[in-house]
Structure formats: structure tokens, C-alpha cells
Amino acid sequence: MATITLDGIGHAYPSRDPGEARRYALKPVHHVWRQGRAYALLGPSGCGKTTLLNIISGLVTPSDGRLLFDGQDMTHVSTERRNIAQVFQFPVIYDTMTVRENLLFPLRNRGVAKAAAGARVQEIATLLDLVPVLDRRARGLTADAKQKISLGRGLVRSDVSAVLFDEPLTVIDPALKWELRSKLKAVHEALDMLMIYVTHDQVEAMTFADEVVVMNDGRVLQIGTPTELFERPAHAFVGYFIGSPGMNFLPAVLQGDSARVADAVFPLGMRYATRSGTIRLGFRPDYATVTTGGEGVPVAVRRIEDLGRRRLARVALGGHELVATLPPGTTLDGATARLHVTPQHLHVYVDDERIDGDTSGGAA
Amino acid sequence: MEKAINNRAWFFVLPVLVFVLFSSLVPLMTVINYSVQDTMGQNNFFFNGIAWFQNLLDPTTDIGGRFAAALVRNLLFSFVVLLIELPLGVGAALCIPRHGWKVGATLVLIALPLLIPYNVVGTIWQIFARADIGLLGYVLTHLGIAYNDTQDPTSAWATILVMDVWHWTGMVALLAYAGLKSIPDAFYQAARIDGAGRWSVFRNIELPKLQKVLVIAVLLRFMGSFMIYTEPSIVTGGGPGESTSFLSLDLVKIALGQVDLGNGAAMSLVYNLITLTICWVFFTVMTQLDRRKDV
Numbered sequence: 001m002a003t004i005t006l007d008g009i010g011h012a013y014p015s016r017d018p019g020e021a022r023r024y025a026l027k028p029v030h031h032v033w034r035q036g037r038a039y040a041l042l043g044p045s046g047c048g049k050t051t052l053l054n055i056i057s058g059l060v061t062p063s064d065g066r067l068l069f070d071g072q073d074m075t076h077v078s079t080e081r082r083n084i085a086q087v088f089q090f091p092v093i094y095d096t097m098t099v100r101e102n103l104l105f106p107l108r109n110r111g112v113a114k115a116a117a118g119a120r121v122q123e124i125a126t127l128l129d130l131v132p133v134l135d136r137r138a139r140g141l142t143a144d145a146k147q148k149i150s151l152g153r154g155l156v157r158s159d160v161s162a163v164l165f166d167e168p169l170t171v172i173d174p175a176l177k178w179e180l181r182s183k184l185k186a187v188h189e190a191l192d193m194l195m196i197y198v199t200h201d202q203v204e205a206m207t208f209a210d211e212v213v214v215m216n217d218g219r220v221l222q223i224g225t226p227t228e229l230f231e232r233p234a235h236a237f238v239g240y241f242i243g244s245p246g247m248n249f250l251p252a253v254l255q256g257d258s259a260r261v262a263d264a265v266f267p268l269g270m271r272y273a274t275r276s277g278t279i280r281l282g283f284r285p286d287y288a289t290v291t292t293g294g295e296g297v298p299v300a301v302r303r304i305e306d307l308g309r310r311r312l313a314r315v316a317l318g319g320h321e322l323v324a325t326l327p328p329g330t331t332l333d334g335a336t337a338r339l340h341v342t343p344q345h346l347h348v349y350v351d352d353e354r355i356d357g358d359t360s361g362g363a364a
Numbered sequence: 365m366e367k368a369i370n371n372r373a374w375f376f377v378l379p380v381l382v383f384v385l386f387s388s389l390v391p392l393m394t395v396i397n398y399s400v401q402d403t404m405g406q407n408n409f410f411f412n413g414i415a416w417f418q419n420l421l422d423p424t425t426d427i428g429g430r431f432a433a434a435l436v437r438n439l440l441f442s443f444v445v446l447l448i449e450l451p452l453g454v455g456a457a458l459c460i461p462r463h464g465w466k467v468g469a470t471l472v473l474i475a476l477p478l479l480i481p482y483n484v485v486g487t488i489w490q491i492f493a494r495a496d497i498g499l500l501g502y503v504l505t506h507l508g509i510a511y512n513d514t515q516d517p518t519s520a521w522a523t524i525l526v527m528d529v530w531h532w533t534g535m536v537a538l539l540a541y542a543g544l545k546s547i548p549d550a551f552y553q554a555a556r557i558d559g560a561g562r563w564s565v566f567r568n569i570e571l572p573k574l575q576k577v578l579v580i581a582v583l584l585r586f587m588g589s590f591m592i593y594t595e596p597s598i599v600t601g602g603g604p605g606e607s608t609s610f611l612s613l614d615l616v617k618i619a620l621g622q623v624d625l626g627n628g629a630a631m632s633l634v635y636n637l638i639t640l641t642i643c644w645v646f647f648t649v650m651t652q653l654d655r656r657k658d659v
Contacts, residue, residue, distance in 0.1 A: 059553050079556045086557050088550040095572040105568075109559035153558060 002083075002161035004033040004056060004194065008065035011051055026051045028064050029220045031213070033162070033196060038188050040209035041198045044241070048218040049198045053164050056196065057084045069161055085154025086164040090171055091146030093138040099125075100134045103152050110157070117156075124152050127187060144176045148183070155191065162194040169204065181207060202242050214238045230284075236352040239282050245312070248288065248322040249349070252281040257357075259348065262318020264297035269343030270357025277351040287345035288324035290315060292332060296340035301332055315339060398629035416630035427618075427627050433606065434614040435638070438590060441525075441610060445589040446582060448529055453536025453581065454574065458566070460541050471541070474534040486598030489527040493599065513600060517607035520600045524608055527595055532588060536581045543577035544570060579650045583643055590639055611635050 010028030026048040033039055041049040054060040055067065058079035067075045074082055094102050100121060107117040125131045128148045133141060138149055147168055154163050165184075169177050185208060188195050199205050205212050206226040213223045214237070221235040222228075233239035239247030252259040257271045259281045266281060290299065290313045299315040304326065311326040315337065324339055326332070347354050402412040422428040460470050477485070493513045495501040504511040513523040547569065555565045593612040596602065602609035602617070609617070615635060619628025 057553075057557065059556075079553075080559045084557060086554070088554060090548060090550060092550050092554040094568045096568065105560070106558040109561070109564070150554070153554075 002070045002194065003035045004162060005068040005071070006031045006033075006065065007068060009052070009055060009062050009067055010064035011048075011055060011060065011062045012064070022063075024048075024218045026055070026062075027219045031220070031223065033194055035194050036192045037210050038185075038195045038208055039197065040205035040212045041196065041215060042200065042202060042205040042212050042241075043215035044200055047215045049215050050166060051218075052215075053086075053166055053196065053198050056162065057086045057164055058082050083157065083159055083161045084164060085157065085160045085162070086166065087147070087150045087154055087168045089167045091143060091150050093146050093149050095137075095139045097138060098135050099130055099138050099141070099149055102138050102149050103130075103156050106153055106157055120156050120158065124155050127155075127190060128152050128183065143171050144173065144180055147172060147180065151184075151187070155187065155193075160193065162196060165195065165197040165199075167199055168197075169199075169201075177204075184208060202244075214241065216241070232347070232354070233282070234354050236280065236282065236349050236354075239284070239347070239349075243284055243286065245285055245323050247282045247284050248324075249280045249282050250317065250320050250322065252279050252348070254279055254348065259346070261297075262320070264317060266297070266341065266346055267343055268346055268348070268357060272348055272355070272357045275350045275355070280349045280352075282347045282349055282354075283341045283345050285312060285323040285325055288322075288339060288341045289327050290324045290332065290337045290339050291327065291330055292334075292337055294338055294340070296338035298336055299339045301335055301337050304332070313337070395629045395632050398625045399633055402626050412626065416626045417634070420627065420630045420634060427631075430606075430614065431631060431634075434609055434611050437608075438610040441592070442586055442589040444525060445528055445532075446585055448525070449533045449536050449585055450578065450581060452529065453533045454540045454578075456533065456537040457540035457544055458570075460537070462545070471538070474537050476534070477531050478534050478538075480531075482594035483598060485527065485531050486595040489523065489530075489595065490599045493523050515604050517604055520604060520608050523599060524596050527599065528589060528592070531595070532585060536585065539577045539581045540574055543574040547573050575654070579647065582650070583646060586646065587639065587643060590642070 006029055008028045008030060009026070010024055011026040012022040012024045029052075041052060043049050051060060055062045058074075058077065061076065065075075066073055069082070094105060097105065103121045103124060104117055107120065112120075121134075122131075125134055128151065130145070130148055130152060133145065138146065141149075151163075151168070154160065168184075169180060172180055181204065184195075184197075197205070197208050199208075206229075209226070211223060211225055212229055214221045214229060214235075216237045222233065222238045224232075224234075229238055229242050233242065233247065236247070236249060239249070250261045252261045252266075254272045254274060255265075257269065258265050258267045259272075259279075260266075261281055290296075290301070297317065299317045299322075301313060301315050302321065303314040305312045305314065311328075313324050313326045313332065315322060315324060317339065348357065349355070399416055400412055400414070401409040402415075403409045419425045419427050420431055423432040456474065460474070461467055480488070492498045492500045495505045495512055501511060501513070510516065511519045513519045551569050551573075552565065555569060560568065591612055592610055593616070596608050596610060597613055597616075600608045602613040606614075612635075615628060615631050618624045618631060
């Protein structure tokens with residue numbers, strides 16, 4: 001059990017051309033993974049999340065920075081001596097062994113006494129519902145049972161510093177995903193371990209983690225609780241990647257405490273200094289409503305999408321398409337409607353970074 | 365559930381049946397014919413029942429004793445070949461690099477002996493082993509080792525074994541290498557995390573994953589060595605004496621050398637059945653035994 005510190009950890013694969021700028025698979029990042037918490041690394045494929053995970057487990061040695069476990073430098077310590085458990089995308093089991101032997105394997109390799117090892121295996125098997133199959137050969141079991149064995153092999157070592165998950169539910173049946181995910185959550189609560197979970201699925205990340213790290217293109221964009229990521233995305237990518245559908249972004253011109261998009265003016269409730277760079281106004285479809293009348297900016301209605309649980313309206317504002325929610329019971333007649341967004345849900349992005357306004361200046 | 369019976373299905377199988385008939389059943393029929401007939405010459409044949417088979421399978425008769433000796437000799441040869449080539453091939457596969465330009469170079473080197481025609485392999489080794497002009501024979505003789513593959517059975521056996529190992533270990537290595545390459549990296553990473561040593565990785569990951577290709581390798585090498593003909597016929601011609609007369613060499617001597625058609629035909633069929641049976645038993649035992657443990 002440990003707290004893991006990333007002290008400027010970054011990784012660039014060696015370049016052939018010495019003159020070329022280094023291309024980072026993972027740009028240097030500072031972060032502390034605290035003991036007992038559950039984290040998710042979220043991002044699209046190739047964003048560097050697996051590289052970061054492999055740096056922590058020691059399968060990749062970072063080109064920059066230091067990795068500390070409880071303050072102790074582990075950057076160059078081998079995987080075997082790091083006390084890390086990792087669950088991979090595809091179940092890794094030892095074919096010829098029974099489930100029990102699979103679970104005993106890491107303990108046996110480390111010379112744990114037989115009685116203690118047996119008791120620990122029993123405990124973990126109980127936790128993971130593997131008791132009925134303990135003496136079956138691992139090879140004949142289903143994918144989710146195999147993945148539970150992989151997980152179990154990580155958990156049997158009581159001294160393990162962290163459990164890492166590399167998209168562990170990829171090969172699991174959708175129907176069983178929920179079950180396995182809640183199992184992971186239960187394990188986390190029961191064992192009080194640091195867990196880091198890599199995924200590209202926002203629902204998985206949000207349900208599993210206390211804190212989510214959103215990455216793109218080798219960069220950590222935001223670290224926060226699911227609510228923070230949803231309510232205040234620090235980077236345009238976070239807004240776009242999290243939530244379904246993603247955030248709307250409209251090119252805007254800042255005018256003190258309001259923003260002008262095409263001919264429409266959105267009051268921001270805050271004063272913003274004039275900034276250079278590309279300025280965009282962002283808001284979630286969940287907080288934008290269209291109605292036939294009342295206040296709001298006029299928009300052209302393109303299409304209504306009925307998702308059953310809610311209805312979305314695709315509308316156009318000065319040539320920019322965006323998505324908004326159609327409140328229950330509303331019907332749109334005609335080609336135009338009014339779009340309304342409350343000021344606290346409007347965010348201003350300069351070159352994709354969210355900036356805060358000045359509340360003290362207040363609405364004039 | 366009751367299955368619909370549709371005799372039209374036979375019609376669709378017909379082309380294959382015709383093909384098999386001409387490719388194997390008709391030629392086989394001539395052999396079967398000879399195996400149940402005898403002749404007094406002048407191309408006059410008469411029915412002889414199962415007498416040839418009775419003789420062949422009775423080790424007290426002349427032909428029976430000869431057949432039994434060749435069979436034992438051949439089984440021993442196949443056994444030793446498997447014993448050497450499989451571990452050696454797997455060991456070689458483990459040493460082949462996994463990345464970079466060295467992969468191609470190594471694979472070509474390993475595959476070279478496989479590309480040489482059988483009779484050329486025989487000729488190469490026949491010359492190589494000669495005590496007067498062959499590198500191997502010359503060196504061994506001058507080192508004071510009593511080596512002579514034309515007069516000493518042990519030397520002859522050793523030469524043919526080494527030749528077979530040289531010729532075919534590459535195939536086992538290539539098969540095993542293909543098997544090793546198909547193991548995902550995650551298995552090795554997981555083993556490192558679990559604290560497994562090199563031997564443990566081999567024993568618990570690589571060997572089980574290689575099982576399927578090794579079954580193929582065992583079958584191929586068994587059949588190859590059990591039916592070996594060309595190379596020993598050139599290197600030793602079955603000698604000295606009968607010491608390297610494996611089944612097919614002996615069969616050719618009886619059927620073509622002595623034109624003993626009845627014995628030759630009976631021997632062909634029994635030989636064929638033995639090969640089939642052993643392969644079937646190998647395959648069944650190796651695949652079924654393992655599957656049974658899953659339940």
C-alpha cells in the first residue's frame with residue numbers, strides 16, 4: 001500500500017533524427033496518486049494512458065522525471081520488485097494450472113508460507129466469487145471468470161502498492177460488465193488499495209473512480225471528480241470527450257460581460273478581459289434548452305432527435321450547428337426557435353483552455 | 365430433434381468420391397491384389413488368401429523376422445529423432461531474436477537445410493562422412509576416433525541421426541517460433557509482475573501455448589522419420605549389413621530388388637496401417653488427454 005508520486009514523469013521514444021524535437025508519447029506530468037483512492041485514466045486510443053500505466057508498473061522506463069512510491073525513488077526498480085499488480089486488456093491466466101494454483105502462483109514465487117498463502121487465496125476467492133471453481137482448470141472458464149482470476153492474482157499479495165487496470169473489461173460481455181465493474185468497486189472498498197484504471201469509456205471511468213484523469217495526445221488535460229469534469233471542463237477536449245453528446249463550441253467575441261456569437265449575444269454573468277487567441281464559447285447540450293417563444297437567442301431548427309429518455313434539437317446559430325435539449329412537453333412549430341442557456345453553464349475557452357471571468361467586476 | 369433425411373446429399377459428395385477413387389483407392393487396389401495372390405511366373409496369378417500376411421506377422425519365418433527387425437530398428441530411430449529434434453528445435457526457437465533484421469537472417473539460415481532436395485542431402489552427407497575425402501570422416505579419423513560409416517553400425521547410425529537432425533530440426537524450430545510469436549506480450553508482463561523466473565515462464569506460459577504446434581511437429585517428424593528412405597539409401601544403402609535398413613529401405617529391397625510382389629504388397633499394407641495407427645494414437649492421446657482435464 002502506497003502513495004505514488006509522479007514527479008515530472010514523461011516519456012519520449014528515441015528519435016532517429018537528432019535534430020528533430022522530441023516527440024512525447026507522454027508529456028511531463030506532476031501528480032500524486034493517494035493511497036486508498038480509485039483513479040481512472042480516460043482518453044482516446046493512443047493518448048498515452050497505457051504508457052503512463054506501464055511506467056508505473058515498470059514495464060516502461062520513463063525518459064523524464066522520477067517515480068516515487070511513498071517518497072522512495074522507484075524509477076529504475078524492476079517490475080518484479082515494485083509490488084504492483086496489473087490486470088491486462090485480455091485475461092492472462094496460466095493454462096495448465098487450476099484456478100487455485102493460478103492464485104497461488106505470485107505467492108509461491110515470493111516464497112510465502114503455504115498455510116498463509118492458502119488462507120489468503122481463500123479470502124480473495126471468496127471476495128471474487130471464485131470459490132466454486134477453485135479446483136477447475138483455469139483454461140476452460142469464461143472470459144469474465146478468467147479476468148477475475150487475473151485480478152485475483154494481483155490482489156492475493158497483501159503488500160501490493162497499487163492495482164493497475166488496463167481496459168480490463170474489453171473482452172467481457174456487455175451484460176456482465178456492470179457486474180464485474182461493481183465487483184471491482186466492492187474490492188476497492190474491502191481492500192483499501194490504490195487502484196488506477198485505464199479506459200476509453202467515460203461511463204466506466206465515471207462509475208469506478210473517485211477522480212478521473214483525462215488525457216489526450218500525451219497530455220494530462222484535467223484531473224477531477226466526475227462532477228467537476230462535467231460541470232467545469234478545463235479544456236475543450238474534456239468538454240467534447242465527456243458527456244454524450246459532447247459540449248457545443250461556438251466561435252465568439254468577448255464583449256465585457258457578454259459574448260457575441262454571429263449576431264446573438266450571450267450574457268456571461270462575469271466580466272472577461274479581452275484576450276488574444278481563438279475564443280470559443282462552450283456549453284453542454286444538457287444545460288441548453290430550446291423553446292418556441294420567450295427569451296433567448298433565435299436559432300434555426302435543423303432536426304429533432306428522439307432518444308426516448310430525452311429529446312435533442314439540432315439547431316443552427318449563424319451557420320454553426322449545435323445541440324440543445326428539448327424540454328418535455330414542448331413542440332417546435334416552424335423553422336425557428338429560441339435557445340436559452342443559464343450564464344453559470346457558459347464557459348469561455350481561449351485556445352482550448354478554459355478561463356475564469358472576474359466575478360467581483362460582476363454583471364454591470 | 366429429428367433430422368431430415370435427404371439422399372440427394374450423396375450426389376454432392378460424388379465428385380470427391382471419384383477423385384479419391386482415382387488418386388488413392390485404385391492404385392491401392394493393385395497392392396491389395398498382389399497381397400492376396402501368388403504366381404509361378406508367366407504372369408499367371410492365383411489366389412493365396414492371407415498367407416503373405418501370416419508369414420509377415422510371424423517373426424519365426426524368414427520374412428517375418430526381417431520385417432520385425434526393420435520395424436524395431438525404425439521405431440527406435442523415430443523415437444531418438446523425436447527425442448533430439450523436439451527439445452533442440454524448441455530450444456533453438458527460444459534463441460531466435462524477436463525483433464529487427466536479425467530475425468530474417470536467422471530464419472533463412474535455419475530454413476536452408478529444409479530447402480535442399482532429399483537425395484542432395486544424402487549425397488552431401490555421404491561425401492561429408494567419407495574417411496578419405498569427407499571433412500567429417502577425415503577429421504574424426506585423424507582425431508583417433510574409430511569412425512567408419514560403411515563398416516561400423518554405430519558410426520552409420522550416428523551419421524544418419526545427425527543428418528536427420530541437421531535436415532529437420534529447422535522445421536521444428538520454425539513451427540515453435542511461430543507458436544512463440546503468437547503469445548501476447550501481456551503474458552510475459554504478467555509473469556514479471558507475478559515474480560516468475562525464466563524457467564517458470566517457459567514451463568507455465570511458453571510450453572502450454574506451444575502445445576498445439578508441438579503436436580503437429582511430433583506428427584510430422586514421426587511420419588518423416590518413420591518413412592525415411594532417400595537419405596539413408598544414399599549414405600549407407602541400409603548397411604553395414606542390415607543395421608540401417610529401415611522399413612522403407614527393406615520394402616524397396618523386397619519389392620523391387622527381389623521382385624517378391626506378394627511379400628512386398630503385404631508389407632506395404634501393414635507398414636501403411638502401422639503409420640496410420642501410430643499417428644492416430646499420438647494425435648488422440650495428445651489432444652484428448654489434455655481436454656479431459658478441463659472439465
